[in-house]
Amino acid sequence: MSDLKRRTFFKLGLFGVVLSLVKPTKAAELLTNIKGSRFAATPKRTVISTWSHGMEANETAWEVLSSNGRALDAVEKGVMTTESDMSNRSVGAGGRPDRTGHVTLDACIMDEKSRCGSVAYLEGIKHPISVARGIMENTQHVMLVGDGARDFALDYEYEKVKSPIKEVKKDWREWKKENKDLFKKPTINHENHDTIGMLVLDDYGNLSGACTTSGWAYKMPGRVGDSPIIGAGLFVDNEVGAACATGLGEAIIRIAGSHTVVELMRQGKSPQEACKLAVERIISKHDDLTNLQCAFIALDKFGNYGGYSVYKGFDFALKTDERNEVVKADYNLSWE
Ligand code: GLY
Numbered sequence: 001m002s003d004l005k006r007r008t009f010f011k012l013g014l015f016g017v018v019l020s021l022v023k024p025t026k027a028a029e030l031l032t033n034i035k036g037s038r039f040a041a042t043p044k045r046t047v048i049s050t051w052s053h054g055m056e057a058n059e060t061a062w063e064v065l066s067s068n069g070r071a072l073d074a075v076e077k078g079v080m081t082t083e084s085d086m087s088n089r090s091v092g093a094g095g096r097p098d099r100t101g102h103v104t105l106d107a108c109i110m111d112e113k114s115r116c117g118s119v120a121y122l123e124g125i126k127h128p129i130s131v132a133r134g135i136m137e138n139t140q141h142v143m144l145v146g147d148g149a150r151d152f153a154l155d156y157e158y159e160k161v162k163s164p165i166k167e168v169k170k171d172w173r174e175w176k177k178e179n180k181d182l183f184k185k186p187t188i189n190h191e192n193h194d195t196i197g198m199l200v201l202d203d204y205g206n207l208s209g210a211c212t213t214s215g216w217a218y219k220m221p222g223r224v225g226d227s228p229i230i231g232a233g234l235f236v237d238n239e240v241g242a243a244c245a246t247g248l249g250e251a252i253i254r255i256a257g258s259h260t261v262v263e264l265m266r267q268g269k270s271p272q273e274a275c276k277l278a279v280e281r282i283i284s285k286h287d288d289l290t291n292l293q294c295a296f297i298a299l300d301k302f303g304n305y306g307g308y309s310v311y312k313g314f315d316f317a318l319k320t321d322e323r324n325e326v327v328k329a330d331y332n333l334s335w336e
Helices: 003-020 024-031 054-066 071-083 128-138 146-155 166-178 249-254 257-266 271-284
Strands: 046-050 105-110 116-122 143-145 196-201 207-213 234-237 241-247 294-300 305-311 315-319 324-328 330-333
Touching: 046 054, 046 071, 046 294, 046 305, 054 071, 054 196, 054 315, 054 324, 071 105, 071 128, 071 196, 071 207, 105 128, 105 234, 116 128, 116 146, 128 143, 128 146, 128 207, 143 146, 196 241, 196 294, 207 234, 207 241, 234 257, 241 249, 241 257, 241 271, 249 257, 249 271, 257 271, 257 294, 271 294, 271 305, 271 330, 305 315
Parallel strands: 116 143, 305 330
Antiparallel strands: 046 196, 046 315, 105 116, 105 207, 196 207, 234 241, 241 294, 294 305, 315 324
16 A cells, blocks of 8 residues: 555545545545645646756656656656766766766765665766665665765676766867866856756655766866755655756755755745745855856645746756646846
8 A cells, every 4th residue: 555545544534445445646636625634736747857858857757657656766767868878968977077087976866755865976887876776775874975886886786887988088188188277167058968857746646856967077086066965956855845956066055955945845935936046045145156057946745846047048857747848947147
C-alpha cells in the first residue's frame, strides 16, 4: 500500500478503504473537498527542468511516471539522459574540465522523505547522479567527494567513462594558450547551458529533485559549486515544494538558494514569487553583477511552478498532461 493510500486508510476509516483501492491521483481528487483534508488541491503530475536541454530529460522522466513510477526514479533517469549527451559541455563526461584538464562532476538527489545523496569532484564515472543516489541508499552519509566518491562508485560498479573527450581537450588546450594566468569569470547564458536541475511531482503526490553538472568551465582544481550542495543547488520538502538552481554556484551557495526558495513557499509565496525573491536576495548581496547569472526553478506540492533569473536568457523545460515546452523565464536584468 502506498504512503498516500495508507494515510488515507487511517484518516478516513471505511471511506479510506474505498479510497485506498483507487488510483492515488483520484484519491487525492476525492479528498480535495473533504473538510480537514491535507489536500488543498489535486496534485498534478509535473516535470520541470533547467534550460532547453531539459526537454529530452523531461521525456525520459515522463516515461517513468507513465509506468506508475516514483518521482525519485523519474528525476534520476531524467537527468541521466543529459549526462549521457556527450555534446553537452556543462553536464556529464562531455563537460569542460578544470584548469588542469580534469573533468570533475558534481551531483545530488533528494526524495520525498528528505533523504538525500550527493557526490562532488568525481572523475571518470558516467552517471554521477546514480552515484549520489547510491550514497543515499547504501551508506549512512550524504556526501562523498573526490577519490572516496570514485572508490565508492567503482566498488558498486557504476559505469566508467573516459574524459575529457577529444573535442573538449582541444578547446581546453586553446583556452590554456589564451589564459596563461587568468581566471576569467564564466558567461553563463543561452549559448553556454549550465547544470541540469530537475523537479518532479508524481501521481502519488510526492516530490523529488536531482541536479548534475560538470561545473564552472576551467575552474580551479578542487572547486565545487552549488550543484552537489543540498540546500544550495537543490532542496525538496515534500510538505511544501522543491527548488533547484543553475548559474554561478558561488552566488547560489551564499544564500543557500534552493532552501531559501522552499522556505519562501512555506511562508505562502507562490513558486514564481519565491524564485524571484531568492534572485533579488542574490542581487542584494553583490556589488558587482557583471556576468553574474543565476536562476531558480520551483515546483510546489500541487504542481504549481515558477522560474526566475538574474539576467535575461534563462529558460526551463516543462512537461505536464497539457504542456510540453520550453518556457522563457522572467528576469531582473538585461545584458545590454
Ligand atoms: N551551478 C553550477 C556550478 O556553479 O557549478
